[in-house]
Amino acid sequence: MPKEIQGMLDGKGKRFAVVVSRFNDLATRRLLDGACDCLLRHGVKESDITTAWVPGCFEIPAVARRLAAGGRFDAVICLGAVIRGETPHFDYIAGQSSKAIGQLSLEMKVPVIYGILTCDTVEQAMDRAGAKSGNRGWQAALTALEMASLYQVI
Numbered sequence: 119m120p121k122e123i124q125g126m127l128d129g130k131g132k133r134f135a136v137v138v139s140r141f142n143d144l145a146t147r148r149l150l151d152g153a154c155d156c157l158l159r160h161g162v163k164e165s166d167i168t169t170a171w172v173p174g175c176f177e178i179p180a181v182a183r184r185l186a187a188g189g190r191f192d193a194v195i196c197l198g199a200v201i202r203g204e205t206p207h208f209d210y211i212a213g214q215s216s217k218a219i220g221q222l223s224l225e226m227k228v229p230v231i232y233g234i235l236t237c238d239t240v241e242q243a244m245d246r247a248g249a250k251s252g253n254r255g256w257q258a259a260l261t262a263l264e265m266a267s268l269y270q271v272i
């Protein structure tokens with residue numbers, strides 16, 4: 119039988135950092151609520167969740183890097199919402215933040231999870247922040263639980 123490894127979803131005793139962007143906070147506050155709800159329901163203590171607010175998605179990776187490197191957390195969850203406007207600004211912010219978070223997820227010793235919405239409209243963002251299409255913050259937290267556990271096994 120080949121050996122299989124996988125992460126479990128038990129958050130007991132684990133500590134999580136959530137970096138969340140204030141830009142489009144109507145949506146990002148809901149992502150944060152979803153992430154915290156998921157962590158608490160999986161056994162994480164409220165006092166073991168630390169939230170760091172940043173101005174916008176562009177600032178998320180720099181703060182996530184410091185939190186991930188500090189050795190205090192089992193995973194770092196990045197939450198934000200980039201909403202397309204009339205200029206190419208969206209592409210720069212969405213592209214840079216996703217690339218930088220992807221790079222961190224490869225470099226850091228703990229999982230760095232991507233929970234950023236990239237949407238054409240506010241309505242799409244709200245749908246993905248708990249209205250019609252689930253809550254991406256909740257899903258990002260679930261991924262963080264599984265990956266934190268998997269890293270322990272590895």
Ligand code: INI
Nearest residue numbers: 139141173174175176198199200201211
């Ligand atoms: N930041 C976001 O998080 N979402 C956006 O939609 C957004 N737009 O569209 O401009 C945005 N811009 C701010 C950016 O993240 C930085 O905070 C800013 O450029 C200062 O570095």
